Amino acid sequence: MSAVLDETTATLEASVLEPPKDREGRQRGRRGRSRGGGPTRRTTGDWVVLLVAIVLGFLIAVPFLMILINSFKSPADYSTSGPLTLPTSLYFDGIVAFWERVDFPQKLGNSIFISGLVAVFAVALSMFNAFALGIGRVKGRLWIVVIILLANMLPQEVLLYPLYFMFKEVGLYDSQWAVIIIFTVIQSAFGTYLLASVYGTFPKELLEAASLDGASRWQILWRVVYPISRPTLSVLLIFFFIWTWNEFLIPLTFLVSNDTQTVPVAITVLQGDRLMDVTTTSASALLGLIPTLVFFLIFQRTLTRGITAGAVK
Template sequence: MKTSIGGRAVQYVIAYLFMLVALYPIALMIASSFKTNMEIFANPLSLPSSLHFETYQKLWKAVPFADFLWNSIFVSGMSVLLITVFSAMASFYLARFSFKWTAALTFFFLLGLMIPIKLGIVPLFILMKNLGLLNSLWSLILIYTASGIPLAVFILTGFFRTLPVELEEAARIDGCSNFQVFWKVLLPLIRPALATVVIINFIHAWNDFFFPLIFIQKETLKTIPVGMMVLFGEYETDWSLLFAGLTLSAVPMIGVFLLASRQFMEGLTAGAVK
């Protein structure tokens, strides 16, 4: 059924309104990062009268922001890499091989979606202490990897099952092993699903405040969400520094989304149109 010109115009107007509502807080954050504290309090919703780039210079001196940024990049990047590798191999196994324990293994991964990992914070803390991983970025990487694999397996298994088996049969006739079929034939075909997994888990690891607060006490090992808490004073807060830090911390997330946005949207809408 075709949509009339008036109906399409209304759809575009609503879409643009939603876009403005979504982008306004981001634009306000960026604009506030170029203001002074006095200007933020006097005109919080206005554009800056002049661009104060010294706020960003002051940020690097006020807190070890370079350490916070590197820690967040390292933790998020390694977590996403491990989640993608392990979940892709597990999903290939679950989707293409049938053994008596396949159903139990699938249910095991689904349990990871049903049970919040934060319920096990005390056993996790004891485990990390016994492993000597307290005040180590690897404690965060292992936790994010363990908590991200169930959803990734759930997404990737569904995509693997949509691929025709004839592709694998043709590859095996040409002499490909199981790993070559997985790596060279099937994996390139599920790039939309991989992009979805990367973006979801990167955002989760990048924005998480709870686990870094529990497992990291050393100042130079803190990630951005915990490290930025230093800027909140007991009696006063330098809001210009805070907005500058938030602006810089949003750049990697925006970059990752822009690089994988096309694949991400294809992954979300896969199967919607036949």
């Protein structure tokens, strides 16, 4: 009898001490099992989608695999076996030649400096503009957003001569700050368009509550709007960094000196008029790809959280 009482007491203590969420989850699991529920079986459509995704992923990965393979091939090995075979022996002279010929650490620092500042400045400018358009409700906001969108759709070739003349007059030609200013404006145009639509649906109750508490416009932006929109701003920061890193035409036009050039511009040094070393070019592409890949892997979790933010309420 005492054993039965002890067992009953232990069961009651466990049920009281068990968190409510755990009890609810356990009860739902029991109800699911009682209804005959089990692991969901994949349908034929699911397997087709999975197969298509694998094929697309393989096609996307093929160029990167070719760059990786040919980066460690000698020119003789490439000429005899072609670009699709594995190297017979590891060849590092292509990487060393590109590293020394273009002073890769300097070009890497220039790209990180330009891309980092553009990402930070463009996100900040996009947030201020979107706050004025989406929450501040300035007059003619719709037309302003349309003009920003149309300006963002202009090709860079159209902007080259006006920008060249402008920065030549102010003495910023062949300066990294010219590229930083240009890409800050270009990237912030897209960020303003995106954030303005997001801030336009911002809960008015939060803004009214903050105003009743005596918060100023700056305090509302910094203490209410910014913490809630931080995942979206993080995604924009990552995209702006990668987009600016991969830009080629404007840096090629405005960065003439060897000391100010970026990694994509430095890769073109290896391409001659009638001769191109494929293995060294592949090595240069590999070195230019590694920093962005590392950056993406570091902020992959931030990117995933930012994309899925708001998907589940």
